Amino acid sequence: MTAGEIVARTVGAEEISESAIRRYVEAHEMEWPLYSDAEAARAHGHDTVIAPWSMLLTAAMPAYWAPGQEPLRPGALPPFMWTKLDLPGSEMVTTSVDLEFLEPLRVGDRIETTYRIVRTTPKTTRVGEGVYVDFELEFHRQDGTLVAVERTSIYSYTPFRSEP
């Protein structure tokens, strides 16, 4: 685990589709017209509706399961990379998240994510002994354009044992 090193790379399970956008808008009752009204989106320079900016992580999420893989275990978590990075400690909490959007998400975009460790800071806290890890994630669409950057800090730690 070295600062600056790319530690993981993932690709979203599917291209962004109008149906996925519609379901997202429905579930969150989003009224902003460019997410649901193609005319309004065209009036603001887009080919058709755009995806909600906040749909980025959904678009970037790999599949939970694909043919040929082991059956999904009950209680499976979203297939983001945080739990697969071999960080020190048994527990992990996210302490801060920051998303910067550079380009709108369009129908047909497929999002690739690279995970880079920016900084690690060992620290003992009241919950345990561990390390703060600052990540920077870059999200690119398939033509190579950088569409968003995420800066996330997590604390990965081993909890103190309670006294017997």
Added chain:
Amino acid sequence: MNPPAVGDAVTPLTLHLSLQRLIMVSGANRDFAPTHIDHEAAREGGAPAAYADIMFVFTMVDRLLLEWAGPAALLRRIGPVKLHDFVLAGEDLTVTGTVTALTPAAADGRPGTDIDVEVAFTQDTRHPVTGHARVWTPRP
């Protein structure tokens, strides 16, 4: 939208966060972690009830800023967002924002303004989420 000033309140969002809503959200955002859709799983992890995920939090900030700023706006940033406590199913949720800074900025070659907003999520007397966000609007 009239040109905003520092200190202005953004039009707040209010909704009742039902478990049904969280299940709809999970189908749409593909976060099927049991703690977001199953009270029992959430309680096993120490929460009082099923609770919203971070993507739902981002999406409420998206709604808050863009529904206020109008169709010509661009969402530039959500964050840093701090999670202090659970955004719980079964409770009403209010999301509020206050303008903290206005900065001239161009986007796509057009002059405009970056509007920084301080955001807070409130459920009863709790503030489970606080943070910042930025939306750009073209010069009128």
